[in-house]
Amino acid sequence: MTTPATTASDVATAPAATVPGLTRALAARSAALHHADLPPAVRLLARQCLLDWIGVALAGACEPLVHMLAEEAREQGGHAQATVIGHALATSSRQAALINGAASHALDYDDVNMACTGHPSVALIPALLALAETRGASGRDFLTAFVAGYETMCRIGRTSGDAQYARGFHTTATLGTLGSAAACAHLLGLDAEDTATALGIASTMAAGLKCMFGIMCKPLHAGRASADGLHAALLAARGFTSRPDALECPQGLIATHGGTPSLDIALAAPAGGWHLLHNLFKFHAACYGTHAAIEAARQLRAQHQLTPADIAHVQVRVGASSEGVCNIPEPRTGLEAKFSLRHTVAMALAGVDTAGLDAYTDESVGQPEVAALRQRITVELVPECPGLTLSEVIVHTASGTTLRQQHDSGRPASDLQAQQQRLEEKFHRLVDPVLGAAQSARLVTLVAQLEDLSDLSPLAGMLATPASCCAD
Structure with missing residues (x-):
């Protein structure tokens, strides 16, 4: 792939790139991840993220903003590729990622990682779920792609997250778009070069303002990040071109949004070797x-x-x-x-x-x-x-x-089994009123068996059940 030439005016107004290869290095790390690389604690945490996401998304599916997005999708129409959870609606994978992402962030009850100063699961899981449902991916592949996107989002966050946040960008929106692109590229089986292209496409889509906190646009950020990241990966798979150095190039993502492009910082191993080990779950339904x-x-x-x-x-x-x-x-x-x-x-x-x-x-x-x-x-x-x-x-x-x-509140749990119990209690509190206790229990069991699923149709089928409060 060729890199577009930089004009004289670009050079005159933008700082020179300081870390050639940052985008490619992150893309290579993401594309090379295999399920066998994941230790048991990381796999358990990934399943906990999915369980927590399902809980907050099903509860959030009843929010007015989600009904508005679902109504818009119905009016626009589209191929029934993926499930809109809680609404008995199947629509295009991109629309499903948008609606489900917004639903899962609507209550502000979803998980956090301070490495990216944002909410990873609401940006990653909706896109992956829609893509896995469309392509028939296995639960094991879904989980591995989730970890690939999660780690990529946090690695970019280490170089630019705090600066973006200070400038007024909602990093769940900006970095979430990149994490979603990396995750979906992994599920599609893209190589390092095409993953870098997907990150480049996602970089030019990344947006979202902190001034929107407290109104419907904030959860829309999560939906947009998920849907745009999915779109970026699908375009890259078709051969769509982009700069493969979009993170670090002059007037690229870091130069415009904030941060310092540092390969050492981006690739430095966090305590325990995985950013996912520092995931923080919410047990209060507030920011x-x-x-x-x-x-x-x-x-x-x-x-x-x-x-x-x-x-x-x-x-x-x-x-x-x-x-x-x-x-x-x-x-x-x-x-x-x-x-x-x-x-x-x-x-x-x-x-x-x-x-x-x-x-x-x-x-x-x-x-x-x-x-x-x-x-x-x-x-x-x-x-x-x-x-x-x-x-x-x-x-x-x-x-x-x-x-x-x-x-x-920035210390992750040291006892993952105790955290599992607490998450299941939270899940039942959120989901029992929506789907009933029996369905909730089945979902908990199904998520625990995620890596044994040959495809995600059993999970999608349960999530398609119309919520009692979503009689559209």
Whole structure:
């Protein structure tokens, strides 16, 4: 493949490439991954990601924004290639990836990895599921492609994720498009050169703004990333051309979106050798940036048996990066409440279940006890709490006592079996009301057997069941 010539004006306005071969090196790593390379812990975590994704996607399928996207797909029509989960609808693989991706991010209850400052599974799984259903891929191939895309997304994130996020890009949207492309290229069996082309096509599609947090466009980012990554891989498979150095070239993704193209940083092995080992699952149905403060508040309430009447004032100390992410001071809707440190901490101190979806309705935002407590909470941006995962909550009681608690939500679970149990409890809480307890249990079993499936039709068939709340 040929690389388009760079014009004189390009050279005059853009920095020179500093790491020739970054895109190709990442593509080669992704394309070369085999199922035999995956240790048991990585395979278990991949299955846990799929289980968690199914849970949040089925629960999210009932959201108004998902109905709008499904209605649009019905009106546009298309070949029935892949399942739209919970809607008894089959549509084109790209439309299915778009809708399912948005559904799985609609509740902001999906997993996180801080290496890419984003949500990997909602960008990767919808595209892979649609492609695997269309092409008849096995569960083993699906799982391997997921890990390939996950690792690629995080490796690019190490070189540019924080910078992109600071500039105002939603990295689930930008890096998620690249991760989806790498995952789908792997499932299609593309070689390193064509995978680099897919990453190049995905690079020119990558977009998504953090200013959209708290509204329907944020979950749309995940759907778009998944669908665009799938599209990029399919085009590359047909011979569509792109720059094979799109990440590192002048005016390429890193130059325009932010970051430093470093091959050493991108390929450096994380602790344990896999980025997937650092996956963080959500057990509160709100932005991950609120979780450390929620946990600290919950601990203070439990340790000191606090009631709202005991609390005179609360300081929530967080990193500066929380501003513009999860610091909506006066949320007006349930969706905005998920991005409000003041509101979620008030919920935790008032004893409201922050894991329950019914706690984030538009009506619940105005609940008198929580709203009154929210007025006594201030958020302070401090250098002592870098990033989004470390917070300190200080409660000043009516009796004059000062109580402090820190929490770091950035540490992955060390006991994967205990995490499996907790994820299954979360899954049943989300899915039982949608499909019923019996169907939920069957899905848990089917995901556990993923690598034994010759194709994903049994899984797709179960996900096609119309949700009780999605009677379209």
